[in-house]
Amino acid sequence: MNDAALLKAIIENAIDGIITISNRGLIESINPSACNLFGFSPEEVIGKNISMLMPSPDRERHDGYLERYQRTGERRIIGIGREVSGLRKDGTQFPFRLAVSEVILSDRVIYAGFINDLTREKEAEERIRNHAAQLEELVEERTLSLRKTVRALQEAKEEVSLSLEKEKELNQLKSRFVSMASHEFRTPLSSVQLSASLIEKYAVQEDHRNISKHVNKIKNAVGNLTTILNDFLSLERLEAGRVEPTFSNFDLVKLSEEITEEMQLITKQNQNIIYEHTGLTSMVRLDQNLLKNCIINLIANAIKYSGENTFIEFNTEVTSEKYIITVKDNGIGIPAADQKHLFQPFFRAHNTGNIPGTGLGLNIVRRYAGLMHGEVDFESTINKGTKFTISFLIDDEKTNYSYN
Template sequence: MKKASLMHALVHNAIDGIITIDDHGIVASINPTACRLFGYKEAEVLGNNVSLLMPMPEKEKHDFYLKQYKATGNAHIIGIGRELIGKAKNGTLFPFKLGVSEVEYANKKIFIGFIHDLTQQKIDEARLKEYASHLKELVEERTKTLNKTIKALEKSREKVRQTLEKEKTLSHLKNRFLSMASHEFRTPLSTVHLSASLIEKYAEAYGNANITKHVGKIVNSVTNLTTVLNDFLYIEQLEIGKVVPRETCFDLVLLASEITEEMQLLAKPKQKIIYSHSGEVQEINLDKNLLKNCLINLISNAIKYSNDTGCIALTTEIDDQQCIIKVKDDGIGIPIDDQPHLFEPFFRAHNTGTIPGTGLGLNIVARYIALMRGQVSCSSSTEKGSIFTLTFSKLCEK
């Protein structure tokens, strides 16, 4: 009794449809899942031929297959899983997998059909097939595009090579011109500078303010042009890789003090350059000449872009981890929109006006600092001026 109850519960709650028929094809039982699949009530199916649940032509062939099996013993679907099409009460067709087993009960043959709905599986397979087809088309399209691109690249490769050769030639000519201009112009400029200084000296006896004024203009112009040529020379040397850092251990405080004294002589009459150092250590391991060039460049900019009574602060700090050098001024500052481009070659801020400059100085500073494995940054505003910070981590070994 318990086994019968268990069997009934298993069949009644099975997730697949289960139908039993006799050897004439008449439905003896059908579980709730099969009823839901075919859309019939149990009473509508019981006692009817199972072909009720089949569409044409399987409906016509079913009884023939059953008679043939009884006569010959050759199974058509018994013991073999097959995919078939079922017909619901409302005429809807749906795919399912059928497995049929044969059992003998009370001296009678009973056929049990296990029905597994394949509707969702077929939908998923169709979607997968459609996706695979779409993917194939996409791959073919991309392959065609890639092949066209490769062919275009192959055609343009020679043009690119020729263009690169021309660029190399032009770059070489540019570097040669910069080198020649920097060297060849330096001698006549030195002569002009010396002659202007002599004129000023010889004219002292005449006490003519106009002579002193115009000599001063000549000297300033020569100085500015010399600075331009020096910038071109530095850029040319960087471009061809001639600038190689030569690190030595030197007294940073002594170097900064010397630079402060030198730059004070070049400052505007009422400008002040103040230097201070913090930390017990004074020595650092860097390229002394490159660092000096950077500091002179930054202080020169501070002088140039500050008013006649401005104060420029040079500070150095060395601790166990790093060395920090700052150049601070209270000049015109740098507009915030210009700051991202500050270290680009030939870039000048929009508020520089008629103040002379090439826009190369800060680019040279940034490249020198990078060669020494340091970092340069700027904090600036048009209200408070600018602070340029150089940071290095390599110190002299104790």
């Protein structure tokens, strides 16, 4: 086989496409691989401008490229490994790597183009990109899921911690209750038992003065027990959510005067409750029973924690914006360290000593006031007294009287 036949056989059997063109850009030869790539037969392309195998904008610019190269003539290799797009007979495009070499023959110059199809490579790259995108999306989803799981675990941890804290608080409340109840019930019951025995003794002696004295002790002891039981009942109803306020219009001054008269009966020796009202009207819209409970509780505390020969100031005020109730005493006061715990159930300040009490009253006052959309505040100085204030913002839509 001569050299020409060998060369032809190599070109015809080459895996890559090979096309030769003239110096005017006309196709002179095309091997089978190139025909398969572009979908043309040799007869359809030989003699035609190479631009027919190019999509826009290369189709329109090719002749200009070739002319500029021929004019400068600086290189023997036009391009090595340049990625371009080819135009098939059916109008579709495909990517390939193009290397163009200038071939100088004895009588003319031709250009040989070597075409390496990149379709599968590009498809593989696209699959890799898609797979990478899917992986990124999956990683993002898993990361989001992991964050949600971590957040859920954190919330669960917080809930467990809160539950443990609540359980701890509950155990403390139970301990306080047992301690308080054992003391508060034992003292009046012992007093009742002792007084009953003494009454029996004095009855034989017909000592009416001592009988009356011990009957009063029994009454006081029973009254203390009744207060304790009422506090427990109120707390139980509040905890069960069975307390619903019933709003109605009523005369605050009339109610306050009745409470003052009632509470004056249980004051200590020479203790006096001084009541005053400020405002152009005395009509309010609240739950009368809940408010009465709050005021009685505050005045009872003022009586209990103040000494003999003292004044208890009880004031009410009705403005265009608020209802305000204040109770001020000159008693033992509340230690600064205890003030932040004052409204906790079963809590009693450390300076109360043997003064009876459940530690529930102020908790009930605050919760009753809250049910009526009110707030409870206080000021206190140790050994100088305490001032409690209950305030309610007026809801004009629910108020059917004027202040004129």
